[in-house]
Structures are given as structure tokens and as C-alpha cells.
Amino acid sequence: xxxxxxxxxxxxxxxxxxxxxxxxxxxxxxxxxxxxxxxxxxxxxxxxxxxxxxxxxxxxxxxxxxxxxxxxxxxxxxxxxxxxxxxxxxxxxxxxxxxxxxxxxxxxxxxxxxxxxxxxxxxxxxxxxxxxxxxxxxxxxxxxxxxxxxxxxxxxxxxxxxxxxxxxxxxxxxxxxxxxxxxxxxxxxxxxxxxxxxxxxxxxxxxxxxxxxxxxxxxxxxxxxxxxxxxxxxxxxxxxxxxxxxxxxxxxxxxxxxxxxxxxxxxxxxxxxxxxxxxxxxxxxxxxxxxxxxxxxxxxxxxxxxxxxxxxxxxxxxxxxxxxxxxxxxxxxxxxxxxxxxxxxxxxxxxxxxxxxxxxxxxxxxxxxxxxxxxxxxxxxxxxxxxxxxxxxxxx
Numbered sequence: 001x002x003x004x005x006x007x008x009x010x011x012x013x014x015x016x017x018x019x020x021x022x023x024x025x026x027x028x029x030x031x032x033x034x035x036x037x038x039x040x041x042x043x044x045x046x047x048x049x050x051x052x053x054x055x056x057x058x059x060x061x062x063x064x065x066x067x068x069x070x071x072x073x074x075x076x077x078x079x080x081x082x083x084x085x086x087x088x089x090x091x092x093x094x095x096x097x098x099x100x101x102x103x104x105x106x107x108x109x110x111x112x113x114x115x116x117x118x119x120x121x122x123x124x125x126x127x128x129x130x131x132x133x134x135x136x137x138x139x140x141x142x143x144x145x146x147x148x149x150x151x152x153x154x155x156x157x158x159x160x161x162x163x164x165x166x167x168x169x170x171x172x173x174x175x176x177x178x179x180x181x182x183x184x185x186x187x188x189x190x191x192x193x194x195x196x197x198x199x200x201x202x203x204x205x206x207x208x209x210x211x212x213x214x215x216x217x218x219x220x221x222x223x224x225x226x227x228x229x230x231x232x233x234x235x236x237x238x239x240x241x242x243x244x245x246x247x248x249x250x251x252x253x254x255x256x257x258x259x260x261x262x263x264x265x266x267x268x269x270x271x272x273x274x275x276x277x278x279x280x281x282x283x284x285x286x287x288x289x290x291x292x293x294x295x296x297x298x299x300x301x302x303x304x305x306x307x308x309x310x311x312x313x314x315x316x317x318x319x320x321x322x323x324x325x326x327x328x329x330x331x332x333x334x335x336x337x338x339x340x341x342x343x344x345x346x347x348x349x350x351x352x353x354x355x356x357x358x359x360x361x362x363x364x365x366x367x368x369x370x371x372x373x374x375x376x377x378x379x380x381x382x383x384x385x386x387x388x389x390x391x392x393x394x395x396x
Contacts, residue, residue, distance in 0.1 A: 019145030021051035024107030029225045037211025042156035047133040049144040051110040063100040075162025079130035101137040125152040151209040157201035158183030195254035244351035248310040249276045252285040269347040270299040277301035301375040304330035
């Protein structure tokens, strides 16, 4: 009975975090502000995830909803090009609207005891096409549980499935919402030029997030248009520059040839789904980028996974919906999430010097103890594995 029921129902909660801390989160939106280092007419929209005391998460009714607005589910349905987006979006929201993430909204930020100079390491998270600040909560919560402040940016370059800006009206204290939907590629567009312009916009928004973190570190806090509590004033940003990077299923086309001309000295980890790993047209330029500095640019892939395994969706939807929408994969979502989170944290903790990371990490370096479903290196997987992943139609 329980197995039958679990097949039909949406998951009731996310994977538990593995770190020592409970997790808090809050939303932050600000307008363009030169003094805060926030450029661009649309300003910045960020969800902050951060460590909090264990006692703060005892009341589950205070945890945050995964999808707080129906506009987001309708945007996702529209991005996936399903028919009747307004109807399916409403149904989707009705299905997942009560799902909560393991983070307490506006919980107090953890304050290190004794060592006043100790700071919290910071991570800037940038979502992919059709994503938003909500769809990678499992990864952001996990990093926060390990002691990081995570700034998850919701991009305003029309690559998000849905987002909004707040507009101030002259003589009116209340602000109005202006929603922005995903801007799909049109037949008349040059795909590279269109996507490349979005990449530059998104990069600037990540820099904005870094600048905001620096302001918080200095004791200043830009005005929050959402009028939330400024609980992050007590957080301290440890890293003033991007010191390393993790890329989930990188799409090389929007980066163009210019990416090979940048002096990228920071270590980069590439984590592919198997579907991306066997995409030759994407892997060829990625190998070229990796081979420029192979010692600091490891690449791994997770066997029997698809692109959608890099976000929260497969973990919350029941199997029949995953099959109907072609969003599922051969590997179960829980294992895929666990391996992704393990690899991301192993790399970040190694290069930010957090804790005492081992010199040899099998999930990154291979050798004895390498997880069963991990592929080390950039080589294509055997044809037999391709057949297994295709047991569920590709979503790419």
C-alpha cells in the first residue's frame, strides 16, 4: 500500500541536509544602486540561504514554502512548452504549493562564538535557462547547512521561467509588481548573439550579488524593496572575490570563442548529467576549455541522469509525472541529488579551505572508493549506458 501510494503522491519534504547547521533563508530585492555596486535597471533579486542555530528549525511550520507563488509554476509549464500553461500551472501549484524546504524564513544568522574575526564563506548561485531562485533549494540548503552563506540570484535577463520587479509609483507608498516571463528563442534571432548577451547580463548580476555581500560584510545593507527584516546584517562575507567555481551541465554555445581568451585562474569543477556528457557538440568545446588548465578543471558525470536531475524537480514529482513529461531518468532522483551535493561540497570545501577536507576525494579524483554512478573525466560513456539512460525519453 505504501509503495503504491508513494508512486502517485508528490513528495512531502526535501532531502535532509547533511551539515552541522540548521538553515535559514530570506529574500532580498533592491533597485539599481551605484553606492551598493548594483548595476542594471532591473536591480537584483536574491534569495539568501545561511546557517542558523539548530534550535531555530524545530518548528516546521516556520519553514519556507518551495514555490510561494502560482506565477512560478505557470512560468515553468510555459518554459517546458506544455499546452494550457494557465491550467497546468494552476494544477502544478495546487500539487506543490504546500511543499516546504528545510529552511526557516528569516531565522537569525549563526554567530560564531568566541572568535570574532571568524567569517562565513560565501557562495553565489546562478540558475540555468528556465530556472529561478527556488528550483535549486536542495543544493543551496545543503551548502548553508555546511556553514556557507549562499546568494541564489534570480536573473532578470528573461532567462528565468518567471520573475518580477517592484516598481515605485510617484506619490504612492505601495509598490506594484511587474512580472517578467521567459523569453524564448525566436526564428529571426541569432541564437549565439541572443544567448551570449544573456550570459553577460547574468555575469553582471552575479557580480552584483558579490558586491551586496561585500556591503553586508562592511556593516552596510542596501535597501530591501521587499521590506523584509535585515537579518543578514550580522552575516560576514569571507570571500571578496570568486575563488573557485562549480558548473552544472554547462552549455558552451552562449560562451562563444571569447571564453577561451579569458584568463581564468580560479579552479573550476564541471559536473555533468550523462545526457550532457554524451552531447558531442557541447563536449568538444568543453574539452578544449578544460585542456587549457586540466590540473585545476576536473570534470565528472553522473551515470544514467538527465539535465533535469541538476535541479529540485525530479525529487518532488511522483514517477508517473516524470514519465509523462519525460523529466525522469534511469537513476533515482535521491541518489542523483546526493551525488551532486557531495561533489559540489567536496570541491568548494577543498578550495576554500573549509574544515579539514581530505587530500584525496574519490568523487572528484577517482580511484578506490569512487561512487558507483560517478564517471571521472571527459570521455564519452559506453553505448550500453546510452541505452539505459534512454529507457526514459530524453528531456533535452
